[in-house]
Amino acid sequence: MSRRSLSILAGAVFALVLAIVAMVTMNLSPTGRSGGGMGTADIGGPFTLTAEDGTTVTEADFLGKPTAIFFGFTFCPDVCPTTLYELSGLIDDLGADADRLNFAFVSVDWERDGPEQLALYTSSFDDRIQGLAGTEEQIEAITKAYRVYYRKVPTDNGDYTIDHTASVYLMNGEGGFVGTLSYGEAHDSMLEKLRQLAAKG
Template sequence: MNTRNIAIGSVVAAVALLGATFVVTQLGPTSDDQFAQCRASAVSGGASAIGGPFELVRDDGVTVTDVDVFTKPTLLYFGYTFCPDVCPLDNMRNADALRLLDERGYDAQAAFISIDPERDTVEVVSEFSDLFHENMIGLTGSMEQVKAASKAYKTYFKKQDGDPEYYLVDHSTFAYLVFPEIGFVEFFKREDEADEMADRVACFIDAWDK
């Protein structure tokens, strides 16, 4: 991996629950939820409490909206390329889940939104996303655009004080499953493994196609 993606320092990014601003509970099936059999948890306030419109710059330099990004079931992750270990590991797991889905004939993709647009230019996020999977979209933008997307998905990030070049960013680490037109349907925690993610995503796609 390019050295720009390896942080100098020993502090790792914050774990998901540190920055999470929504409450999750164990979910029981409900008769009016087409995805009930696929869900492992629920969001306080319902799935509609997560997600919303955003405008960012894609890794090909084109300004896009959420509608342009979520053209198929998408595993969405907020992170940054200079992250020393958490982001590479999480994005590799997401990519592994995509490969398993590919093998099973499911059409899905991943998207990576940088929370460090100061360093993560279009070229940097393009290089980063290409390392993991050909169907991973890299996204960046102005700090205002990134904050708006982060707020919509109830994520947390905070730049640490320190070296102006080699600073770290604390951030939440959920991966989100987002569908075209429907929006957010599920989230995955750090401890969820690729095969488990692939199974659950496949369940959602099967329920969506019915």
């Protein structure tokens, strides 16, 4: 099996695990809380990152409204632009409900993706999607808290790409994990999940 096939398989297995965790969380946790709350899935938690304008952002800045958070990088050739384009369409379709949610894009590429690079990149998508950067230590901390898989992969030209989790994490207003939007999931299915998330607050 090729390295690319193994990477795709690893991503698919991780997405399946997240889906199972999401089902367990939604079925067994009456509050839908986790990641420091009283849920069954230990996903989410404290973090410190830098916004596109250079200001410091922590998990506290997202509390009070549910959040859709995606992990990727600006040099990503396919999954990231596709996901952010789809997310922009979902935000548009949500209408006024979109303002009841936070949307974040966290770069796992601390070497190349600073605030300015993220601002340039996210300008191609809905302006409600916040780009967040961090140091190696900060990215290690948040990806560990959110159980995000990512791995730097050398390319033939001496550069590198990054394999990473392709799901969008859905967190409630208390910072608890409640589910995911899977890469390639039907648009209407994702839209309904976001509507329900917005309605629950």
